[in-house]
Amino acid sequence: MRRIQKTSSKTAAKRAAGKAALAVTAVRKRSQAAAKTGQFATAAVRAPAQRRLVVGITGASGVIYGIRLLEALKGSGIESHLVLSRAAEMTIAYETSHTIKDVKALAHTVYAVGDIGAAISSGSFQTLGMVILPCSMKTLAEIATGVTTTLLSRAADVTLKERRRLVLVPRETPLHLGHLRNMTAATEIGAIIAPPMPGFYAQPKSLDDLVNHTVGRVLDLFGLDAGLVKRWTGRPSA
Template sequence: MSRRLILGITGASGVVYGIRALELLRGTGIETHLVLTRSAALTIGYETERRIDEVKALADHVHPLADVGASIASGSFRTAGMLVAPCSMRTLAAIATGNTDNLLTRAADVVLKERRRLVLLVRETPLHLGHLRNMTAVTEMGAIVAPPVPAFYAKPGSLEEMVDHTIGRVLDLFDIDTGTVTRWREDEHR
């Protein structure tokens, strides 16, 4: 497996998921390639105390959204896949319809065509039929739709623990163990 992972952060609420994924991937030997949408930059300002340059500094490589000629836009650039956390409904719709008008959606399209893992942490509620159809479409194309649903069996004591568990489970899909997941019936004897 390639030791590279593409991470997209969109403007949906929940940018903490993408930021935390970058933090947890540091020191794992995984080379991270970050793409932020313009809306992500706004949401980071609304939802966190972080500056954009601080978030970018967490990644090994940052690619401009308009750079559709970047390495991650090519199937010959080998990766383990891509995580979009959070994934807005706009980005989901673009991926579902093959709209590759920016680097984030182009990279997702490449991941799908190369039959690599694409995980979308979709963030919206409630959902209308268009959202559900787009989720079905990307699933049929090979993506994994993984809404950030908390696991209460882990008995989280804080929002941070809930975020860590969710991101740990999502990174499990890439065979990356960050040590943040309370595993059902495995950890109860510790």
């Protein structure tokens, strides 16, 4: 009886192995045939990632920069995916005449700062990158050290690990050594530090001119031209 059972087990194993081999051969033949006709390449290559830009606004002074960037992106064909820190909402109310509802309406998609399960918390959600403007020193410190306590810093960390462009616009002065070291650390792991320095060669006439120049130069870093920058074309000839 035991011999019969052993023989049956061996026979079943051989049959299973034979079926597996046939399945592998069939898949290989289909792949080879598809490659010859070009079908395999068509199925494997996906369309480029949607043109999405993650925008973070923190509670640092200068929230108008973030608002202006959202205004520039609206209707541009670029999806803006917005995260506002709680402090940002306070600063918006204090520094501008915009309501939080108005600011959120400028974005394509808005995420709660505590929503760690949001789409932008995953690297599989493809984007052009992320910009945080203004960027507070607290947020900078979290990014520089890899500490991700909110969706804002998590999305920035994801941007870096996926080797996408992360632009931080710190709005703080003066800076102590800790701030400078955090900027260095953030740069070393792939971020771009872009302080909102005005381009006086453009001869700005108003606060709007100053804001537009900074926002336009930030968008330049993503290869986007919103027509906000008065560009230097060389020194006028005498």
